[in-house]
Amino acid sequence: xxxxxxxxxxxxNNNLNSLAKFAAGLVLPAVVLTIWVxxxxxxxxxxxxxxxxAAVLQTLEHLLTSGLLLQHIGVSLYRVFAGFxxxxxxxxxxxILLGMQARWNxxxxxxxxxxxxxxxxxxxxxxxxxxxIGELPKLLIVVLATFFPIFLNTLHGVNNCDKKWLxxxxxxxxxxxxxxxxxxxxxxxxxVLVGMRLGLGYSWRALVGAELIxxxxxxxxxxxxxxxxxxxxxxxxxxxxxxxxxxxxxGLFFRLTARxxxxxxxxxxxxxxx
Amino acid sequence: MAGVDVCGLTKEYRLxxxxxxxxxxxxxxxxxxxxxxxxxxxxxxxxxxxxxxxxLEEKDGGEIRWKQTGRPAKVGIVFxxxxxxxxxxxxxxxxxxxxxxxxxxxxxxxxxxxxxLRLEPFRDAYPAQLSGGMAQRVSLGRTLCYEPxxxxxxxxFGALDYFTRRHLQQELSELFLSQKKxxxxxxxxxxxxxxxxxxxxxxxxxxLVGEVPIHATYPRNPLSAELLSAQQQILDxxxxxxxxxxxxx
Numbered sequence: 020x021x022x023x024x025x026x027x028x029x030x031x032n033n034n035l036n037s038l039a040k041f042a043a044g045l046v047l048p049a050v051v052l053t054i055w056v057x058x059x060x061x062x063x064x065x066x067x068x069x070x071x072x073a074a075v076l077q078t079l080e081h082l083l084t085s086g087l088l089l090q091h092i093g094v095s096l097y098r099v100f101a102g103f104x105x106x107x108x109x110x111x112x113x114x115i116l117l118g119m120q121a122r123w124n125x126x127x128x129x130x131x132x133x134x135x136x137x138x139x140x141x142x143x144x145x146x147x148x149x150x151x152i153g154e155l156p157k158l159l160i161v162v163l164a165t166f167f168p169i170f171l172n173t174l175h176g177v178n179n180c181d182k183k184w185l186x187x188x189x190x191x192x193x194x195x196x197x198x199x200x201x202x203x204x205x206x207x208x209x210x211v212l213v214g215m216r217l218g219l220g221y222s223w224r225a226l227v228g229a230e231l232i233x234x235x236x237x238x239x240x241x242x243x244x245x246x247x248x249x250x251x252x253x254x255x256x257x258x259x260x261x262x263x264x265x266x267x268x269x270g271l272f273f274r275l276t277a278r279x280x281x282x283x284x285x286x287x288x289x290x291x292x293x
Numbered sequence: 294m295a296g297v298d299v300c301g302l303t304k305e306y307r308l309x310x311x312x313x314x315x316x317x318x319x320x321x322x323x324x325x326x327x328x329x330x331x332x333x334x335x336x337x338x339x340x341x342x343x344x345x346x347x348x349l350e351e352k353d354g355g356e357i358r359w360k361q362t363g364r365p366a367k368v369g370i371v372f373x374x375x376x377x378x379x380x381x382x383x384x385x386x387x388x389x390x391x392x393x394x395x396x397x398x399x400x401x402x403x404x405x406x407x408x409x410l411r412l413e414p415f416r417d418a419y420p421a422q423l424s425g426g427m428a429q430r431v432s433l434g435r436t437l438c439y440e441p442x443x444x445x446x447x448x449x450f451g452a453l454d455y456f457t458r459r460h461l462q463q464e465l466s467e468l469f470l471s472q473k474k475x476x477x478x479x480x481x482x483x484x485x486x487x488x489x490x491x492x493x494x495x496x497x498x499x500x501l502v503g504e505v506p507i508h509a510t511y512p513r514n515p516l517s518a519e520l521l522s523a524q525q526q527i528l529d530x531x532x533x534x535x536x537x538x539x540x541x542x
Binding site: 183187190197206280286 | 419420
């Protein structure tokens with residue numbers, strides 16, 4: 020069998036696997052949905068505790084047509100991306116710098132290690148005290164949640180660059196700058212992207228937490244407002260929206276990652292070599 | 294121009310509990326355009342010699358004198374493992390050393406060596422998609438694209454199966470004929486040493502213990518009387534050292 024045929028078969032197998040995985044992932048939600056529908060149908064629980072799917076769908080339609088849901092999603096997304104970008108601007112260069120200059124690690128390493136263990140939401144009261152309940156505290160919560168995954172993964176990527184590749188670069192007399200651009204940066208990229216992906220997930224979670232405490236808009240606020248208005252149907256929509264938007268963001272970022280590091284996909288396919 | 298004289302080269306590695314002498318006063322002369330094979334057991338100092346010649350390590354003593362120019366030649370090294378950069382395609386890996394060349398020159402260079410190494414169909418493949426032999430050919434191509442005066446090869450075929458190794462040895466001897474580069478090739482395989490080298494230097498415990506010249510022309514028959522006799526001489530030189538060590542013990 021030639022290499023081309025093996026590659027096509029590997030690709031087909033991969034596609035079948037992806038489809039099977041996707042279908043397998045739908046099994047659990049389908050089971051939960053069935054229980055939910057049947058439970059509501061046979062009045063197995065109080066509709067105030069768990070609202071019936073039909074009521075949730077009706078409210079969803081109202082929230083979508085009025086544009087309220089999209090408005091809250093838009094506000095939350097803006098906060099996530101603004102905070103994420105800000106964190107990236109600090110965390111990535113710092114990770115690179117400390118990775119390249121190991122002698123600075125003793126000065127900043129212990130402090131960063133201590134800060135890493137503080138949940139961002141624990142800082143919220145101080146942030147509100149300093150900056151009020153405007154946009155800034157929420158942005159800073161996202162920055163705090165995103166900073167460490169990006170920073171630590173960038174540092175890890177730089178520190179774990181294979182010394183053998185650096186020797187290859189030295190053997191070709193590459194300058195320090197060329198070594199950085201052509202070896203260290205691309206070698207660290209998969210790790211940096213993992214950090215960014217983790218950071219996005221963390222920032223989304225931390226933001227909703229912050230919006231539950233101090234906000235006048237956003238998905239977290241929508242849930243809090245629904246609680247005060249005794250509207251569990253809106254709470255369910257809010258919770259599902261958080262999960263769905265988080266999954267979509269993660270999925271999009273995963274696709275972006277695949278485009279940025281196409282060689283990773285080549286490494287994951289089994290080419291059937293003997 | 295890449296002839297080099299090595300005089301009394303020494304290199305020691307300091308381990309936590311002892312000092313390991315990798316090279317102990319190694320001296321040899323490598324002529325421009327020659328193919329020299331250095332053979333010896335694992336740990337005899339072969340790789341250390343290449344690393345000192347390539348500038349990847351600092352020597353502790355002795356001298357490396359570059360003939361003709363007096364300054365270090367452009368040295369390319371093919372490592373034991375391909376060391377290809379996984380994020381670059383075959384073509385990009387081969388042109389890795391070309392940082393300042395014009396695009397047209399790069400394309401021409403790449404074309405030349407892709408053709409020479411029969412790698413054209415794999416130009417856009419990633420290293421993860423290549424077999425071991427193919428990856429080692431790309432590694433050789435990368436070194437050739439660097440256009441070095443001196444090529445150092447550190448057991449490049451050591452991890453390959455017999456047939457791939459045989460095939461690559463053949464290709465390498467053809468390349469040597471067409472490129473006329475100075476090659477220093479390190480191996481622990483005696484038959485490989487006799488098949489490839491115009492001269493085989495036998496190294497043991499960091500010292501040169503003998504030299505076997507081989508005058509057969511390329512392409513060679515590995516089972517010819519001359520190559521078999523050369524192998525026997527190499528084995529005798531290595532065996533003599535073993536006997537002497539046994540006697541001391």
